[in-house]
Amino acid sequence: MTVNRRELLTASALLLAGPGFALRAAGRDAGSTAAPRVLCWNENPYGPSPAARRTVADSIAAGCRYPSDDELDSLTAAIARHEGTDARHIVIGTGSGELLRALGLMCSREGGGLVAAEPTYLELPEYARTLGVPVQFVPVDAELRHDLPAMHAAVAGSTRAVYLCNPNNPTGTAVPAAAIREFIGALPPAVMAIVDEAYMDFADGPGVGTVKDLVDGERRVIVLRTFSKIHGMAGMRLGYALARPDVATALASLCMTTPNILSVRAGGASLGDRAFLADTRRRIVASRTRITAELGARKLRYAAPQGNFVFFDTGIPLAQFSARMKSQGILVGRLFPPFASWCRITVGTEPEVSAFLSALPAALRPSAA
Ligand SMILES: Cc1ncc(COP(=O)(O)O)c(C=O)c1O
Numbered sequence: 001m002t003v004n005r006r007e008l009l010t011a012s013a014l015l016l017a018g019p020g021f022a023l024r025a026a027g028r029d030a031g032s033t034a035a036p037r038v039l040c041w042n043e044n045p046y047g048p049s050p051a052a053r054r055t056v057a058d059s060i061a062a063g064c065r066y067p068s069d070d071e072l073d074s075l076t077a078a079i080a081r082h083e084g085t086d087a088r089h090i091v092i093g094t095g096s097g098e099l100l101r102a103l104g105l106m107c108s109r110e111g112g113g114l115v116a117a118e119p120t121y122l123e124l125p126e127y128a129r130t131l132g133v134p135v136q137f138v139p140v141d142a143e144l145r146h147d148l149p150a151m152h153a154a155v156a157g158s159t160r161a162v163y164l165c166n167p168n169n170p171t172g173t174a175v176p177a178a179a180i181r182e183f184i185g186a187l188p189p190a191v192m193a194i195v196d197e198a199y200m201d202f203a204d205g206p207g208v209g210t211v212k213d214l215v216d217g218e219r220r221v222i223v224l225r226t227f228s229k230i231h232g233m234a235g236m237r238l239g240y241a242l243a244r245p246d247v248a249t250a251l252a253s254l255c256m257t258t259p260n261i262l263s264v265r266a267g268g269a270s271l272g273d274r275a276f277l278a279d280t281r282r283r284i285v286a287s288r289t290r291i292t293a294e295l296g297a298r299k300l301r302y303a304a305p306q307g308n309f310v311f312f313d314t315g316i317p318l319a320q321f322s323a324r325m326k327s328q329g330i331l332v333g334r335l336f337p338p339f340a341s342w343c344r345i346t347v348g349t350e351p352e353v354s355a356f357l358s359a360l361p362a363a364l365r366p367s368a369a
Helices: 005-017 019-029 050-064 069-083 096-110 123-130 148-154 177-185 212-216 245-252 261-272 274-297 318-327 350-364
Strands: 037-039 090-093 113-118 135-139 159-165 192-196 221-226 239-242 309-313 330-332 342-346
Touching: 037 342, 037 350, 050 261, 069 090, 069 261, 090 096, 090 245, 096 113, 096 123, 096 159, 096 192, 096 221, 096 239, 096 245, 113 123, 113 148, 123 135, 135 148, 148 159, 148 177, 177 192, 212 221, 261 274, 274 309, 274 350, 318 330, 318 342, 318 350, 330 342, 330 350
Parallel strands: 037 330, 113 135, 113 159, 159 192, 192 221
Antiparallel strands: 090 239, 221 239, 309 342
């Protein structure tokens, strides 16, 4: 494949300009002036919560200030209350992505390898790899869930950490908490267990739940949560880790920056907006069921979804499906090898889900031979 200079410049401009620019460009490609329906990033379109919005509006003038220690402490205390623990167990990050990277750094400093599922969320594995950490990927099982026995077998003397994304992105599947507990209990003592529960608030499968209580045990267990999903604050960049106090201190020392004052204040407000959180969960789960019902009626295979997205087999090359969706103004998730015909679709608002379902027949039709 050859790439000419103009394509190269366009690609670099898109990379530098970030996803917002790329999305606007995609909307133009669709030949429409309407904004595209963005169902590719697993965002929660209902957020931020009303309480968080009011707080941000009231705090604009404070944008000239750094968040004070008191404000950071009060967010940490609110998170600790929300999680039923104490502040010494909480590390705040500029998105849980920052904490995943800090964990990659920790792994690299300890000089060992990382075991992760394939496919899974790549922020930690890819960052760790750039730091020289050997990453062993273990394919998901036939139901597209973490293959815990195979992951256990992949743990070697040199392994320093295992990454468990539960529910998993991009497959959406989750393994029951009991299976995670058993898996972690059987790890060699030196191996850290990193459990990413970014989507846990949308889970409703039998036995699926958090393992946050494990952070207080003998071995190092770190549980990650984010404000990007159920709180609908992806653009505001706020997340946190739960860990044993000594692990929390080590992790905090590897973070690279401090969240901005608006997200710190909005995060506290969102935690208190229980009505918003419950309503968001109810609506996302209902729309998720609507999507799987339609996929089932069309006899399309899908992985049992536990997050705010559905991973399903289109039966045609994903590039073709995505292009047809894009021409109807809908942006779907990227390719996740080795699932060449599978698509990850984010559960958007009810009208967005209706638009996706209406666009489906034309996007699925077999190509003319
Ligand atoms: C499994 C998982 N963990 C973490 C993140 C990153 O979240 P944040 O926005 O908090 O950095 C994502 C984002 O999509 C995710 O899918």
